[in-house]
Amino acid sequence: MSLPLHTQLDFPLNVYAHTLYLQQGEVQYLHYGLVEAQEDAWAVGALTAQQRATELLLTQLPPPPAQILEVGLGLGTLASILINRGYQVTAISPDPSQIALSQQRLGDTAQLLCTSLENFTATKQFDVILLQESAQYIDSLTLFNQAQDLLKEHGVLLIADEVSLQRHPTEEVVGLPFLPYSLAQAERCGFQLTKHLDLSQQAAPTLDYLLTAIAQHASQLLVDLSITEAVLQNLLQALRQYQQKYRAGLYGYVLLTWQKQETPRWRVRAVTASQQDQVRQLFFQVFQHELSAEMWAWKYGNGHGLATAAWQDHEMVAHYGGLIRELRYFGSPKTGVQIVDVMVASQMRGVLTRRGPYFLVGATFPECYAGYGAKILLGYGFPTARAIRVAELLGIYADVGKMVEVRWKTQPGKPKLWTRIRHLQPQDNLKDRELIDDLWSQLHPQLIQAIVVCRDWLYVQHRYLSHPQKHYELLLVTRRLTGTPLGIIVLYRDGDTCKLLDCIAPLQHLAILIQQARRLAGNWGMVTLSAWITETFAAQFTATGGEIHPLDVRIPHCVWYVGPPAEEVRNHWWLMGGDTDFM
Numbered sequence: 392m393s394l395p396l397h398t399q400l401d402f403p404l405n406v407y408a409h410t411l412y413l414q415q416g417e418v419q420y421l422h423y424g425l426v427e428a429q430e431d432a433w434a435v436g437a438l439t440a441q442q443r444a445t446e447l448l449l450t451q452l453p454p455p456p457a458q459i460l461e462v463g464l465g466l467g468t469l470a471s472i473l474i475n476r477g478y479q480v481t482a483i484s485p486d487p488s489q490i491a492l493s494q495q496r497l498g499d500t501a502q503l504l505c506t507s508l509e510n511f512t513a514t515k516q517f518d519v520i521l522l523q524e525s526a527q528y529i530d531s532l533t534l535f536n537q538a539q540d541l542l543k544e545h546g547v548l549l550i551a552d553e554v555s556l557q558r559h560p561t562e563e564v565v566g567l568p569f570l571p572y573s574l575a576q577a578e579r580c581g582f583q584l585t586k587h588l589d590l591s592q593q594a595a596p597t598l599d600y601l602l603t604a605i606a607q608h609a610s611q612l613l614v615d616l617s618i619t620e621a622v623l624q625n626l627l628q629a630l631r632q633y634q635q636k637y638r639a640g641l642y643g644y645v646l647l648t649w650q651k652q653e654t655p656r657w658r659v660r661a662v663t664a665s666q667q668d669q670v671r672q673l674f675f676q677v678f679q680h681e682l683s684a685e686m687w688a689w690k691y692g693n694g695h696g697l698a699t700a701a702w703q704d705h706e707m708v709a710h711y712g713g714l715i716r717e718l719r720y721f722g723s724p725k726t727g728v729q730i731v732d733v734m735v736a737s738q739m740r741g742v743l744t745r746r747g748p749y750f751l752v753g754a755t756f757p758e759c760y761a762g763y764g765a766k767i768l769l770g771y772g773f774p775t776a777r778a779i780r781v782a783e784l785l786g787i788y789a790d791v792g793k794m795v796e797v798r799w800k801t802q803p804g805k806p807k808l809w810t811r812i813r814h815l816q817p818q819d820n821l822k823d824r825e826l827i828d829d830l831w832s833q834l835h836p837q838l839i840q841a842i843v844v845c846r847d848w849l850y851v852q853h854r855y856l857s858h859p860q861k862h863y864e865l866l867l868v869t870r871r872l873t874g875t876p877l878g879i880i881v882l883y884r885d886g887d888t889c890k891l892l893d894c895i896a897p898l899q900h901l902a903i904l905i906q907q908a909r910r911l912a913g914n915w916g917m918v919t920l921s922a923w924i925t926e927t928f929a930a931q932f933t934a935t936g937g938e939i940h941p942l943d944v945r946i947p948h949c950v951w952y953v954g955p956p957a958e959e960v961r962n963h964w965w966l967m968g969g970d971t972d973f974m
Contacts, residue, residue: 394615396495397466399488403626405616406605408466411437413608420445421465422524422551423644424600425593432596437604440597444551444590445469448523451549451586451648452478457518460541462508463525467493474500483511508537516543526552527566531573532699532759535580536660539651548582548649551590556643558763558953565764567642569953572758579659579751582649594644595637602630657708659751661759662698667691669707670698670732677734685859690714690731690972695853697728699756701748708736709748711756713770714972717845719835720768721963727844728761730772730947731972743781753787754951762954769955771842771964772947773971779945789957792946792964795929797937799905799920801889803913810877812907815865817848818856824848826867826876833897841928843965846895854969855881855893863892868900868907878904881969882912889915891922892969898931905935923968 397408397418404421411418415438424440425447426432432440448469452459455477464470464482470493473480480501484490490505497503504511508529520538522529538548555567574584605612609623636642662670667687674682690696691712698712713728720727735749743749761767773794774782782788806812817823827848835843844850855863864882869875878896882889889912896904905920912920924932925946929939946964948957968974 396488396492398616400492401486401488402616402618402622404486406612406618406623406626407601409612409615410601410604410608413611414604419466419468423553423594423597425590426596428592432600433603437597437600440600444594445472445523447588447590447646448521448549448551449473449476451547451646452521453518453547458515459519459521460513460517462520462522463528464489464493464503465523467496469521469523470501471496481513481517483508509533511537511541513541517541517546518543519547519549522550522552524552526550527554527568530661530759531568531576532580532659532661532755535577535582536658538649539581539654539658542651544651546651548577548651550647551645553594553642553644555641555764556591557641559641560763560955562641562764564766569758569764570643570645571953576659576755576758577649579655579755581652581655583652584647585650586646586648588646589643590646591637591640591643595634598630598634598637602627602634605630657701657703657748657751659699659701659755662691662700662710662712664692666700666707670700670710670712673707673710673734673736674732676736682732683859689853689857689859696731697756697760698732699752699759701751703739703748706736708739709752710734711752713756713760713767715767717847717850718768719838719841719843719845721842722836722839724845725768726766727842728767728770729844729970729972730770733772733774733778743785745785749781750785750787753782753785757949757952757954761949762952764953769960770947770949771966771970773944773973774947775943776945779947782947787949787951788947789950789961790945791948791957791961793926794923794942794944794946794966795926796940796942797922797924797929797932798940799909799935799937801913801917801920802906802909804910807871807907807910809871810868810903810907811871812866812868812911815867815879817851817865823867827851827879827895830876830879830895830897834895837898838965840963841965842960842963844970846893851881851895866907866911868896868904880904880908882908883974884915884917887916887918889917889920890968890974891920892974893967901931902935905932905937923966923971923974925962925964925966927962928965 398405408418420441425443426435426440458479461482464484470480470482483504483506485507490503553567554570555565671682696714700707701709712732713730716727716729718725718727739748779790815823831846866880868877877900881893891908909920
């Protein structure tokens with residue numbers, strides 16, 4: 392006997408659908424049900440609880456024959472109900488199995504399209520866009536921008552879904568959208584919240600029901616769905632974690648209704664590769680020099696960077712970029728972001744309010760990408776004191792440190808008696824790559840009380856060896872007699888100054904490395920060796936006779952998002968000139 396078509400749904404929807412089918416002999420919905428506090432979920436039954444959730448959703452709709460776009464049509468049951476009530480329905484899903492299942496139920500009574508909301512275009516606008524447990528799979532900023540374009544004037548955006556309600560330092564990456572951020576982004580995209588129902592207590596029993604039902608039908612699920620015991624057990628464990636997070640108030644279930652207002656003056660969106668020409672044009676206007684296509688690709692291409700921007704009448708007027716960096720955060724591996732290319736068109740620089748383009752991109756970027764529960768924990772950058780003051784007044788940044796420059800007079804001379812120096816060739820020499828990783832592994836345990844950008848081979852390759860415009864010199868210092876590696880220095884020749892951009896070495900060897908750098912720079916005919924370092928760690932460099940010179944460069948920390956507090960990171964960054972993108 393052939394299996395029902397719902398078994399062909401993507402995992403884990405096939406497990407949920409088939410569990411309900413085995414439990415109750417039919418499956419109509421794939422979404423959560425609603426159970427009141429005094430009720431027993433088993434007595435109510437999954438189908439009745441799910442019908443309650445759907446009926447609640449239906450009460451939020453304008454009367455028929457409104458045109459509705461359903462995003463994520465599941466098994467087609469809701470679309471069928473809408474059509475029977477007189478609504479005009481277009482339904483989309485990127486899952487061909489959902490389209491096939493719904494086609495059986497609906498025939499040609501609705502327009503069914505196998506596409507995602509991100510890629511969906513339409514020749515008409517809708518009265519309602521409805522997402523029942525599909526919003527969590529769509530980037531919130533993209534969702535609200537698409538809704539702004541697809542809805543008629545005063546159209547309704549209706550979402551029933553799981554959300555993250557709280558974020559904590561111990562949380563791993565959270566897959567659910569964080570409700571406060573979603574509410575803020577909806578407003579920026581031109582929506583007014585008209586209803587907010589917290590249904591967490593009524594929806595949570597669905598997890599209890601599923602856990603019990605899946606366990607009861609486990610043997611049949613393994614056979615019918617051709618999945619392994621390990622896969623099923625991992626799913627059960629994930630459901631238990633969800634169950635615990637509901638009980639702790641970290642996760643919740645909400646019904647949200649927004650009404651479309653006037654199109655915002657500035658539209659904030661994530662920047663894509665197709666928009667790089669606009670980024671480069673704005674860059675030239677703001678900084679008066681070119682950002683080449685090769686430089687843009689080095690920064691943002693292949694997942695190296697992220698950016699948000701604000702548009703006015705299809706013209707980019709503000710941009711906020713970030714380069715992904717692997718960190719050691721007080722000894723723990725974390726992901727960070729180096730903030731770069733923060734720029735506002737000249738005609739917009741006077742709009743320094745919480746409704747202006749600078750604030751919009753600066754607040755939306757961390758909401759989308761950083762903080763507790765995100766893949767990126769925190770960011771850093773190198774703004775001037777004036778720039779960081781503006782961000783402080785808007786409540787985006789706190790000042791958590793500053794950079795200084797250490798300068799030495801060069802000392803030309805003969806090779807040192809006890810040490811030697813040579814150029815590294817890591818692109819051609821596997822051993823040189825291993826040396827970089829080994830020296831980094833010796834450095835970072837000494838900075839366990841600091842936050843430092845990872846300086847392994849992969850970072851060195853991208854940051855220095857793949858730079859499209861500048862040539863850096865990577866040099867290894869070793870013991871002359873034993874060949875023992877002492878450390879790596881990265882130098883950049885700039886007129887009569889040699890810039891020491893990076894040191895990858897145990898801290899006790901810094902003096903030897905600087906001594907070699909001074910000698911080499913002197914032999915190259917340069918007058919000064921200089922290095923940027925965060926003020927907190929400047930003593931590590933002045934011990935060799937260097938003089939400190941102040942810089943108008945601060946270290947910012949985002950205080951807009953839910954993430955590490957400023958007090959936790961203040962004066963703990965280890966940053967050098969090579970950590971910037973402009974040296």
